[in-house]
Amino acid sequence: MTLIDAVQLLTAYHAGGLAGYLLVRRISPSLAILCLVFATHMLANLVTTLAQLPPQANITSAFGLLYGPAFWLFVRGLCYREARPGWRDLIHLVPALLVILIRPADPWPQLAGLPLLIGYLVATFLALREHGRLAGQVRADDDRVSLRWVRQAFFAFVAIAAFDIGRSAFAARLPGLDDAGLALVLVAVTALLSALTWRSREHVRDRGALSPRGLEAGRAGAASGPDDADALADFSRIDAIVRRQELWREPRLSLADVAREAGGSTRDVSRAVNAGSGRSFSAYVNGLRIDAVDALMSDPERSDATLLTLAFEAGFNSKSAFNRLYRTVRGETPSRAFARAASARLSRD
Structure with missing residues (x-):
């Protein structure tokens, strides 16, 4: 087993443990889904490498289509108290399932997933903006339940992705650093998921998600005027x-x-x-x-x-x-x- 294989196994184990903790403590089922997606992705990479699967049996490209909806579901759960994952949310799996069934060659899965990812990111920022605007309408300690840390986590993910793209671009010129760079990326993602778990626990403890009644009251207050x-x-x-x-x-x-x-x-x-x-x-x-x-x-x-x-x-x-x-x-x-x-x-x- 190589270094990168060991790192993938350990990160999968850690992310799976985070998912179990989030589910048992009923903190954030949506974040648990994000952790499970990452853990399963790592295991799929490991199986593909160790079993030397042929290209037609490689389904790892489908996981790239799951991170956008998983992150959106996570943020939605932080913003709205009643927004727990349900059966209707299975529709978000359709693009990944199509990739598994059709098996298009790279980079077609990535190109098809880009507009979907942008759509999920827009929905995420709209939810965060509404939470930030309405939290102060319903509670005086809105700074305590602010979701600024989610935006910081998003930019951290972007920085990690940018580093990973740069690593891939120079992998041929610096082969000795390829596995080490990928290992660093996986460790950084795992650390970020751990930080999100901790902050989500604090957010749930402070009841930071907006209730339906709070949403109604906040929107009514924001729309009112001196007339x-x-x-x-x-x-x-x-x-x-x-x-x-x-x-x-x-x-x-x-x-x-x-x-x-x-x-x-x-x-x-x-x-x-x-x-x-x-x-x-x-x-x-x-x-x-x-x-x-x-x-x-x-x-x-x-x-x-x-x-x-x-x-x-x-x-x-x-x-x-x-x-x-x-x-x-x-x-x-x-x-x-x-x-x-x-x-x-x-x-x-």
Whole structure:
């Protein structure tokens, strides 16, 4: 067994283990499918090489048509809570099955799969954009469930693919580095799948996927405007409740929490907040939190408290999110505002 054979066997074993973990823990069946596709691809390569199968028996080119739909199903599951793989999704297997049955010579499978891959990538980015746009409409900790890491993973996949293409192009000139380069590619893909598994676990734990009710409320809020008289009237009442009960102190405050306290549907509350504040639910709540931090900075009785303590007391649960939001809203870093407030207290004393 050569080096590349051993690497393919180990990566197949690891990817299969990730798939089993994802299925047993019910984290992401869609990511489990992606891991299984990769594991099966590696085993198919291994069998083809060791058994010295003839070209007409080689089905490895069909796997290239499965990564696009597998990645799309994975992202769809992250974005939408009810979007679990179902029988209807078997239609995504049709192109790969046609390649297995017809067995076209290379590069025809790759050329046929390119427009399909582009279509899946477009659908993936549309889903990510909608999740990013609507998550802030239904929960105040939208930064915690952001899917920016999925975009980073996608670009990592692109970088790995580019490296693999370059490796293939120079394989004839540098034969000694061919297997080593391919081994590096397979290890990188395996490491990336492991990272996706870990981040998916965190995302599921934080219930980051949008529910059908959340989607409806988020879309209603995003479509509302300041000319909605009923929504403006509701906002005055909702805003008074949020301020009086200091609901913004809850780090994981959601639109459903406010709707429960205010006595209304999430759809109506979302419309009211967007119309009345001119901002998303997340921006509205975090604006109240920043106001609270400013008040605490100026409070002489809290002079011994650290800036991070004040931020957590106001409802922030992440230092990075607090720093970013404060700088966006106030136009300066919170540490500078904190120092200025401390100087003002000393001058008064």
